[in-house]
Amino acid sequence: MRAVFAFGRDLRLSDHAGLAAVARHGAIVPVHVIDSASASRLRRSPRRAAYYCAAVRALDEALRARGTALIVRRGNPGPVLRALARAVGASAVGWSCRYDAKSVRQDRELQSTLEEGGLRAVPVHDALAVPPEDSAAAHHRGDGYRSFVPYHARWRTLIPVEGAASATFAAVEIASEPLPFPEEFGSHATVDEAVGEDAARAKLTAFLAGPALQYGAARNVPALAETSRLSAALSFGTIAAREVVRATCERAGDPFLLVEERTSLKLYLRSLAQRDFFLQLAWYNESLTEEPLQVKMRGFTFARTHPQLDAWRSGRTGYPLVDAGIRELRATGWMHPRVRAIAASFLCFDLGVDWRVGRDEWDRELTEDEPALAAGNWQWIAGVGADLAAYPRIYNPRKQARRFDPSTAYVRQWIPELAGLSDAALFEAEAGYGEAQLQLALFGPRSYPAPIVDHESVARAFLERYAREVRAPA
Numbered sequence: 001m002r003a004v005f006a007f008g009r010d011l012r013l014s015d016h017a018g019l020a021a022v023a024r025h026g027a028i029v030p031v032h033v034i035d036s037a038s039a040s041r042l043r044r045s046p047r048r049a050a051y052y053c054a055a056v057r058a059l060d061e062a063l064r065a066r067g068t069a070l071i072v073r074r075g076n077p078g079p080v081l082r083a084l085a086r087a088v089g090a091s092a093v094g095w096s097c098r099y100d101a102k103s104v105r106q107d108r109e110l111q112s113t114l115e116e117g118g119l120r121a122v123p124v125h126d127a128l129a130v131p132p133e134d135s136a137a138a139h140h141r142g143d144g145y146r147s148f149v150p151y152h153a154r155w156r157t158l159i160p161v162e163g164a165a166s167a168t169f170a171a172v173e174i175a176s177e178p179l180p181f182p183e184e185f186g187s188h189a190t191v192d193e194a195v196g197e198d199a200a201r202a203k204l205t206a207f208l209a210g211p212a213l214q215y216g217a218a219r220n221v222p223a224l225a226e227t228s229r230l231s232a233a234l235s236f237g238t239i240a241a242r243e244v245v246r247a248t249c250e251r252a253g254d255p256f257l258l259v260e261e262r263t264s265l266k267l268y269l270r271s272l273a274q275r276d277f278f279l280q281l282a283w284y285n286e287s288l289t290e291e292p293l294q295v296k297m298r299g300f301t302f303a304r305t306h307p308q309l310d311a312w313r314s315g316r317t318g319y320p321l322v323d324a325g326i327r328e329l330r331a332t333g334w335m336h337p338r339v340r341a342i343a344a345s346f347l348c349f350d351l352g353v354d355w356r357v358g359r360d361e362w363d364r365e366l367t368e369d370e371p372a373l374a375a376g377n378w379q380w381i382a383g384v385g386a387d388l389a390a391y392p393r394i395y396n397p398r399k400q401a402r403r404f405d406p407s408t409a410y411v412r413q414w415i416p417e418l419a420g421l422s423d424a425a426l427f428e429a430e431a432g433y434g435e436a437q438l439q440l441a442l443f444g445p446r447s448y449p450a451p452i453v454d455h456e457s458v459a460r461a462f463l464e465r466y467a468r469e470v471r472a473p474a
């Protein structure tokens with residue numbers, strides 16, 4: 001008995017819910033299909049393409065160590081998997097569910113094609129620590145949570161989660177097409193970290209050994225650079241969210257932890273719950289990746305562009321913390337979570353530009369590959385998604401800089417024009433005094449720009465419009 005498993009954003013072998021489910025139908029033939037949708041997504045972000053290719057290579061090596069190998073195919077998954085299943089004598093084909101609207105539609109199509117071909121289709125929830133159906137079971141309509149606070153309360157009762165059983169693989173006698181390589185997606189990027197299951201686990205272990213105990217501060221202070229940096233590994237599934245949750249719970253069981261350290265671990269678990277929350281939100285609200293979750297916000301228009309949009313894109317808004325974040329993203333493919341919120345808020349409220357413009361812009365830079373998390377977070381920030389606050393939360397980029405980058409180390413690291421300034425001069429520049437900036441000779445083509453908008457007045461104008469059109473429409 002054999003079964004085919006098609007790897008997607010779940011590029012690992014251990015604690016794999018999809019492999020465990022499909023193994024019940026026979027020894028597994030491991031397959032990876034590169035279709036036109038995933039190829040064009042990879043073409044968008046060179047760093048993502050390089051990371052993905054490294055992760056597939058690591059998976060193939062792990063499979064070879066188990067006496068089999070990954071069979072790569074390029075084409076339309078339905079017909080490709082049907083033909084492969086027939087060729088290896090498999091009766092079932094499994095894969096891990098995806099959560100963004102486009103992928104959900106593709107997976108549904110795949111299921112029909114396989115079932116029409118007389119095969120058993122086995123889609124499995126693997127990406128979340130707690131599958132959507134498990135958390136939704138207690139919910140009054142059984143269709144998932146739209147608000148994080150009650151979701152989190154429920155989620156906490158469902159962890160830690162057990163690991164999935166291991167699977168047996170069939171020896172493969174079918175030739176594979178070449179493994180994917182970055183140039184195939186127009187990428188010449190390189191990956192500056194080890195990628196794959198072992199590397200992700202080593203990163204988690206190192207994080208839990210030290211930095212996790214200071215996570216309470218690190219998640220807010222970008223200069224510390226000590227959040228777990230597991231988002232790319234989680235998005236490509238080189239580590240299971242279940243494993244991260246389990247290991248964190250185990251760490252929290254250490255009786256010698258100080259109160260702050262225990263709180264930090266709880267906050268880290270809360271971040272992992274947030275990931276599950278947005279994934280289940282997309283699962284139960286299929287249009288989430290394309291339109292606002294809040295129906296009342298669908299008629300509230302944001303601009304598609306702004307004369308200063310390029311300044312935001314390139315990290316030249318004149319607001320140092322926003323600019324440092326954007327430059328970190330462009331240089332590394334990642335931006336600190338706290339700064340993401342501030343830079344995204346600046347686009348939506350200070351420039352009044354649609355969250356989808358920002359999401360698509362960052363999608364070209366990010367290494368992570370999880371459209372459902374991008375959409376959920378951008379909607380949250382723009383005040384059109386799961387956050388049910390009465391008014392949108394508009395971050396003041398200067399106050400945020402004072403609060404979360406008080407040493408100015410983060411801004412100095414990413415904005416070389418400001419790196420040489422004295423603390424006093426930098427604080428003045430951060431305070432946004434145009435005159436002071438003039439005196440500091442910060443202007444000029446190679447120097448740091450003056451603020452492109454006056455935050456206080458544009459934020460107030462946005463709130464007035466919101467009050468008029470949303471809170472008290474005519």
Ligand SMILES: Cc1cc2nc3c(=O)[nH]c(=O)nc-3n(C[C@H](O)[C@H](O)[C@H](O)COP(=O)(O)OP(=O)(O)OC[C@H]3O[C@@H](n4cnc5c(N)ncnc54)[C@H](O)[C@@H]3O)c2cc1C
Binds near residue numbers: 229230278341373377
């Ligand atoms: C505007 C905006 C856009 C974002 N876009 C993406 C995106 O495209 N892809 C993506 O994976 N994440 C996105 N995030 C969520 C989060 O910022 C990143 O996952 C985080 O920066 C990853 O860094 P880390 O692994 O060090 O996180 P840690 O702080 O160490 O958190 C651990 C893990 O928890 C999860 N997590 C943490 N915060 C969130 C959150 N707010 N929502 C969902 N999951 C979370 C991530 O998987 C993360 O790896 C976005 C956040 C904002 C505010």
